[in-house]
Amino acid sequence: MSLPTVQFLFDFGSPNAYLCHKVIPEIAWHTNTPFEYVPVLLGGLFKLTNNRSPAEAFAGIPNKQAYDLLEVRRFVAKHKLDRFKRNPFFPVNTLQIMRCAIAAKRLGCFEPYVNAMYSAMWEQGRNMSEVLEITDVLTTAGIDAARLLETAQMQDVKSQLLANTQSAFERGAFGSPTFFVGDAMYFGKDRLRDVEEEIVRQSTTLPTTNYLEK
Numbered sequence: 001m002s003l004p005t006v007q008f009l010f011d012f013g014s015p016n017a018y019l020c021h022k023v024i025p026e027i028a029w030h031t032n033t034p035f036e037y038v039p040v041l042l043g044g045l046f047k048l049t050n051n052r053s054p055a056e057a058f059a060g061i062p063n064k065q066a067y068d069l070l071e072v073r074r075f076v077a078k079h080k081l082d083r084f085k086r087n088p089f090f091p092v093n094t095l096q097i098m099r100c101a102i103a104a105k106r107l108g109c110f111e112p113y114v115n116a117m118y119s120a121m122w123e124q125g126r127n128m129s130e131v132l133e134i135t136d137v138l139t140t141a142g143i144d145a146a147r148l149l150e151t152a153q154m155q156d157v158k159s160q161l162l163a164n165t166q167s168a169f170e171r172g173a174f175g176s177p178t179f180f181v182g183d184a185m186y187f188g189k190d191r192l193r194d195v196e197e198e199i200v201r202q203s204t205t206l207p208t209t210n211y212l213e214k
């Protein structure tokens with residue numbers, strides 16, 4: 001009896017990763033399988049893979065940009081994600097809040113932290129590269145901002161984020177959102193159905209568990 005390991009490689013700076021985050025609970029409920037959230041640094045992953053963000057890569061292709069926006073609108077409508085809105089500060093430097101994600105895992109506040117950051121980025125449109133904004137969001141969420149920010153500056157926390165990013169690259173990832181179901185990799189919000197089908201295929205038992213593994 002075994003369950004596949006399901007990992008969600010994410011960076012708060014990706015709007016598509018936010019959209020996946022909002023749909024993951026539904027997939028986890030259908031399959032009774034936890035998703036392990038793995039913080040990575042998207043900018044670092046881009047450098048390792050010589051990749052660029054879609055906004056940059058397709059800047060000269062207006063039809064592609066228009067279609068991508070259409071697909072986002074369709075996804076939002078399908079899943080009733082009415083709170084989603086574009087961040088006016090995009091692209092946001094997420095180094096600090098991704099380090100804080102590693103710290104939040106260590107301090108036992110990962111799930112509320114992730115929910116608070118995604119809401120601030122893609123529902124409230126806040127500039128999450130600013131420490132004052134980060135502090136305010138954390139305090140509002142009931143998280144000890146001073147302790148989390150201090151922990152995020154520890155060298156082993158910084159090293160863990162870099163190690164996560166390097167490991168993602170070595171496994172074949174080139175952006176976010178990326179999913180691994182066992183060793184099977186899937187990229188993008190449009191592969192969520194494939195992710196669910198692969199979970200079911202690999203599963204031999206489906207115990208009840210929390211969707212967002214700490």
